[in-house]
Amino acid sequence: MMMEKLIHTSNVTEFILLGLSSRPEDQKPLFVxxxxxxxxxxxxxxxxxxxxxxxPQLQTPMYIFLSYLSFTDICFTTTIVPKMLANFWSEKKTISYAGCLTQMYFLYALGNTDSCILAAMAYDRYVAICDPFHYITTMSHCRCASLLICSCSLSHLHSLLHILLLKLLTFCDSNVIHHFLCDINPLLKLSCTSTFFNEMVIKTEGLVVLVTPFLCISFSYIRILVAVIKMPSAAGKYKAFSTCGSHITVVTLFYGSIFYVYLQPLSSYTVKDRVATIVYTVLSSMLNPFIYSLRNKDLKQGLRKLMGRRKF
Structure with missing residues (x-):
């Protein structure tokens, strides 16, 4: 009976994604x-x-985390952009009910995996700068694997929880989503049943999942800052800051847009949130390779070696 209730909870079979603009002349430029x-x-x-x-020189925890972050970014963007591109050419701009929930599942699972990996990278930098003599033992392959498995597992469980709660809602009136993707806030606004429990879970469990990695990152960088200030050598300070600068830039871009979208009341959800959503779903994933490679000599050298092999 419970499974039947989870499956047959909505009269809506598809949703309409309004996208970024409803003007026909904007569709082709946006597609390109x-x-x-x-x-x-x-x-x-x-x-x-x-x-x-x-x-082989890049087989260190920092770069292993970065490679998994890059893989997650590819999957994260693929969850969103192909459907956007299809809708730019479509007059209906529809997505099925199951397709909408599937997109939202991977949106949160992969987005939170990104967030946890960024926290793991901050912890790695903290150990490397504040406790360098124990770095090899602290950041062992087993520890790195455990951090990656936890990042992925917790994110998928968090996403599954919110999808199951959404399945309990009924969508029987409007099916127009004022967004370019299936996000939880626009969907809750469409429900014709009470969303009180969903909103309470978002404000408790959802807030913990969103803020905890950010707090871990903040704590790591506060400790790093204190350690760097105590360094007697100016060259040492510069080297420490240069290894963290790229990561801080990515974290600021990613979390700044996420906090803008999700740390506000459901009723105040506006078109500005769609623009902010682009930053953490598309723009951040696109800029990450440039941010990390431009200021990292080892990664630049690795890219040169790779391109040299391909040419050969």
Whole structure:
């Protein structure tokens, strides 16, 4: 009976995604823009993965985490952009009920995996700078694997919880989503049953899952900052800051847009949130390879070796 209730809870069989613009003249330029962004994202992150895998000098925890972050970014963007591109050419701009929940599942599972990996990378930098003599034992292969498994498992469980709660809601009136993807806030606004429990879970469990990695990152960088200030050598300070600068930039871009979207009341959800959503779903994934490679000599060298092999 419970399974039947979970399956037959909605009269709506599909949703309409309004996208970023309803004007016909905007569709082709937006298609070209997001196609280019998607291709750059896939190629850029794929090059990062291949460079790290191919270079023995890059087989360290920091770069292993980075390769998994790049892989997650490719999957994360693929969850969103192909459907966007199809809708730019479609008049209906529809997505099935099951397709909508599936997209939302992977949106949260992969997005939170990204968040946890960024926290693991911050912890890695903390150990490398604040406790360098125990780095090899602390950041062992077993510890790195455990951090990656936990990042993935907890994120998928979190996503599954919210999908199951959404399945209990009824969507019987409007099926128009004022967004370019299936996100939880626009969907809750469409429900014709009470969303009180869903909102309470978002404000408790959801807030913990969202904020905890950020707090871990903040704590790591506070400790790093204190340790760097105590360094007597200016060259040592510069080296420490340079190894963390790229990661701080990515964290600021990613979490700044996420907090803007999700740390506000459901009723205040507006078109500005769609633009902010682009930042952490598409723009951040596209920029990550450039941010990490431009200021990292080892990664630059790894990319040169990779490109040299391909030419050969």
């Amino acid at each position: 823009l997001f196609l280019v962004m998607y291709l750059v994202t896939v190629v850029g992150n794929l090059l990062i993965i291949l460079a790290i895998r191919a270079d």
